[in-house]
Amino acid sequence: MSLYAGRRRSNSIAMTLCFAAAIFGLGFLALILGTLVWRGVAGLNLAVFTEMTPPPGNEGGLLNAIAGSLVMTIIGVAIGTPLGMLAGTYMAEYGRFSKLAMVIRFINDILLSAPSIVIGLFIYELLVVRMGHFSAIAGIVALAVIVVPVVVRTTEDMLNLVPTPLREAASALGMPRSHVIRRVCYKAARAGLITGVLLAIARVSGETAPLLFTSLNNQFWSSDLNAPMASLPVVIFQFALSPYQDWQQLAWTGALLITFAVLTLSIGARWLAGKTVR
Amino acid sequence: MTQIAAIAVLIILGGVIASLVSGSIPAFKAFGFDFITTETWNPVTDKFGALASISGTITTSIIAMVIAVPIGIGVAIFLTELCPPVLRRPLGIAIELLAGIPSIIYGIWGLFVLAPFLQQYIEPALIGTFANIPGLSSVFAGPPYGIGTFTAGFVLAIMVLPFITSISRDVFETVPPVLKEAAYGVGSTTWEVVWNVVIPYTRVGVIGGVMLGLGRALGETMAVTFVIGNAHRISASILAPGTTISATIANEFTEAVGDLYTSSLIALGLILFVITFVVLAFARLMLMRIESKKGV
Numbered sequence: 001m002s003l004y005a006g007r008r009r010s011n012s013i014a015m016t017l018c019f020a021a022a023i024f025g026l027g028f029l030a031l032i033l034g035t036l037v038w039r040g041v042a043g044l045n046l047a048v049f050t051e052m053t054p055p056p057g058n059e060g061g062l063l064n065a066i067a068g069s070l071v072m073t074i075i076g077v078a079i080g081t082p083l084g085m086l087a088g089t090y091m092a093e094y095g096r097f098s099k100l101a102m103v104i105r106f107i108n109d110i111l112l113s114a115p116s117i118v119i120g121l122f123i124y125e126l127l128v129v130r131m132g133h134f135s136a137i138a139g140i141v142a143l144a145v146i147v148v149p150v151v152v153r154t155t156e157d158m159l160n161l162v163p164t165p166l167r168e169a170a171s172a173l174g175m176p177r178s179h180v181i182r183r184v185c186y187k188a189a190r191a192g193l194i195t196g197v198l199l200a201i202a203r204v205s206g207e208t209a210p211l212l213f214t215s216l217n218n219q220f221w222s223s224d225l226n227a228p229m230a231s232l233p234v235v236i237f238q239f240a241l242s243p244y245q246d247w248q249q250l251a252w253t254g255a256l257l258i259t260f261a262v263l264t265l266s267i268g269a270r271w272l273a274g275k276t277v278r
Numbered sequence: 279m280t281q282i283a284a285i286a287v288l289i290i291l292g293g294v295i296a297s298l299v300s301g302s303i304p305a306f307k308a309f310g311f312d313f314i315t316t317e318t319w320n321p322v323t324d325k326f327g328a329l330a331s332i333s334g335t336i337t338t339s340i341i342a343m344v345i346a347v348p349i350g351i352g353v354a355i356f357l358t359e360l361c362p363p364v365l366r367r368p369l370g371i372a373i374e375l376l377a378g379i380p381s382i383i384y385g386i387w388g389l390f391v392l393a394p395f396l397q398q399y400i401e402p403a404l405i406g407t408f409a410n411i412p413g414l415s416s417v418f419a420g421p422p423y424g425i426g427t428f429t430a431g432f433v434l435a436i437m438v439l440p441f442i443t444s445i446s447r448d449v450f451e452t453v454p455p456v457l458k459e460a461a462y463g464v465g466s467t468t469w470e471v472v473w474n475v476v477i478p479y480t481r482v483g484v485i486g487g488v489m490l491g492l493g494r495a496l497g498e499t500m501a502v503t504f505v506i507g508n509a510h511r512i513s514a515s516i517l518a519p520g521t522t523i524s525a526t527i528a529n530e531f532t533e534a535v536g537d538l539y540t541s542s543l544i545a546l547g548l549i550l551f552v553i554t555f556v557v558l559a560f561a562r563l564m565l566m567r568i569e570s571k572k573g574v
Contacts, residue, residue: 002505007467007470010467010469011468011470013471014468014469014472014473015468015469017352018352018353018355018356018359018360019356019360020352021348021349021350021351021352021353021356022353022356022357022361025350025352025353025439025440025443026369026372026373027439028436028439029373029376029436029439031370031378031391032383032384032387032436034382035387035390035391036387039390040510042515045449064519067353080280082369083283083286084283085283085392086281086282086283086284087284087286089283089286090283091284091363092286094281095284096368100281100284100285101284103288104284104285104287106559106562107287107288108287109292109562110293110555110558110562111287111290111492111556111557112498113490113493113558114294114497114551114554114558115496115497115498115499115524115550115551115554115556116497116499117497117499117524117527117528117547117550118298118497118547118550118551118554119294121295121297121301121527121531121543121544121547122293122294122298124531125297125298125301125544126293126297145290148286150291154289155543165418165453185513192301199378202291203378205380206379206380206381206382206383207380208381208382209499209500209524209528210379210501210538211533211534212528212532213531216308216532231502233382236382236386237385237500237503238383240385240386240390240504241389241504252386252390253387255382255383255386258382259379259380259381259383259556261350262378262379262380263375263378263379263392263414266374266375266378267375270371270374270375
């Protein structure tokens with residue numbers, strides 16, 4: 001009987017610890033989100049969306065940073081997505097079991113979790129040094145490089161979910177391979193493919209490290225892609241580390257905006273993905 | 279067409295490696311192998327050594343893993359075995375969403391909320407507790423700055439926690455229900471099922487997930503940059519300010535003047551890439567093994 005009691009006791013100790021771990025972990029994460037909302041909302045007003053980033057001590061907003069983030073994210077994703085989709089299509093449709101696909105899958109997974117600061121250094125060497133100055137273009141390319149592996153991965157996964165009989169049926173009707181892929185597979189996996197793009201947007205919209213030394217930052221409004229451009233994460237980084245109260249407040253507000261955007265995107269992505277798999 | 283795109287992915291990785299290597303040649307030429315083994319980092323005299331950054335990277339990651347691995351696996355066990363089914367899905371989704379929050383958010387939170395808290399309450403307690411224990415007293419020594427290696431490790435732990443949890447949960451779910459039912463059938467407690475059936479069955483996958491979290495912790499930049507203190511020296515105490523490879527690059531790259539300085543920073547990037555590449559490759563191999571076990 002004592003053996004049984006001992007087993008019972010170790011069971012309840014272990015389960016209490018697991019429970020405590022869950023409380024601890026989820027509690028911290030809730031705490032972060034709570035602080036973010038608490039400190040971010042305090043500085044949320046119209047000026048944030050209509051005025052430029054201020055010098056310390058002046059009134060101002062985050063308009064140029066928000067615009068810069070939008071521009072670079074959109075163009076970056078627009079460049080990275082087609083490349084990623086094509087590569088993903090190759091791996092799911094043409095070379096599913098080939099040696100090449102195996103190698104690429106492995107490399108792609110490495111790129112997927114490679115430190116983004118290393119990507120930033122790569123683009124710095126590739127573009128900034130050649131061009132002689134920091135520019136939005138370099139930032140865009142850096143983001144595109146980060147987008148590619150995300151899209152490759154989801155495209156491949158989603159195309160793998162398309163049932164083979166669907167392809168066979170289309171082929172039996174005399175459709176050429178490229179038609180089968182475009183008209184049948186893409187259509188069947190459409191929601192999943194969009195999911196991949198949304199996830200990619202969510203991923204790059206919070207990226208800071210690769211932008212620090214590619215697009216740098218800009219105090220003013222800039223629509224010149226060849227010049228440095230402000231972006232929300234970089235502004236947050238600078239403002240948060242500054243000693244000025246009002247800059248720190250803007251950093252918190254910016255952080256809230258980014259988190260809100262990222263969470264919305266990932267919830268949207270999950271919702272769409274749920275619709276595909278069913 | 280699609281094959282070209284696929285090969286482009288290979289070229290990108292090749293390009294990353296090639297550009298890092300070519301960028302770091304001047305540094306390695308100037309300092310040779312000493313670059314990795316010396317601690318000096320002095321832009322004024324153009325003497326650079328990576329040891330402080332490397333050791334900081336490894337120390338913060340170890341602290342992060344020591345905190346995050348048991349908790350992450352605990353949460354995963356909670357989610358798969360203990361949690362009421364109604365809460366299981368929402369909690370699982372919440373954790374996956376948290377894994378996607380940008381690291382700069384964790385950084386700003388760490389700087390303004392966590393660091394003052396640790397400085398006021400936790401660090402004095404740690405210093406007091408371990409003050410008379412030989413060995414540990416030097417690990418937890420010095421004034422409580424709030425920012426430092428320990429804080430960085432703590433922030434990293436919270437960052438990789440959702441990561442480790444969601445991967446462990448995924449691999450726990452690959453355990454065939456029959457195995458668990460059989461174990462329960464002979465009268466095992468929940469803990470015995472987890473310890474003797476679930477963990478052995480998924481060991482490879484869990485290690486893979488942990489390595490993946492480690493890869494992320496090693497390369498993490500923004501969260502660490504905020505709270506590490508950026509001091510180029512190796513302290514015995516984990517409460518003292520330090521630096522990591524990625525924090526050094528983020529803090530100093532735009533201010534770096536002179537080819538040797540820039541090149542040394544790129545060389546740091548190369549070292550970081552090599553370290554994470556090895557860890558991530560290992561993690562992927564582990565996870566691939568559990569995939570094939572699942573029989574997909």
